[in-house]
Amino acid sequence: MRDSSWHSEIQARYRGYTVAELQYVRADAKAAAQAVISGSPRQNDYLDMAIYASQELKRRENLT
Numbered sequence: 001m002r003d004s005s006w007h008s009e010i011q012a013r014y015r016g017y018t019v020a021e022l023q024y025v026r027a028d029a030k031a032a033a034q035a036v037i038s039g040s041p042r043q044n045d046y047l048d049m050a051i052y053a054s055q056e057l058k059r060r061e062n063l064t
Contacts, residue, residue, distance in 0.1 A: 010049060014056040026053035 014022060026049075033046035 007048065007052075011052050011056070014052055017053075017056070019057065019060070022053045022057050026050050026057070029053065 014025070017025070029046045029050035033043050033050065036043045036046065
């Protein structure tokens with residue numbers, strides 16, 4: 001079972017990433033999600049990482 005604070009920790013960590021780092025994480029996490037067994041817990045983690053990177057990029061767009 002995943003630690004319940006994992007999601008907030010990842011989101012907080014991504015706030016310190018550069019745009020290039022966020023774009024890399026998003027692409028890499030999407031590729032990793034496609035490479036693992038469909039429906040596995042790891043696939044969900046990778047998808048969450050891609051979503052959180054996208055959300056942080058969108059948040060920064062809205063700040064400008």
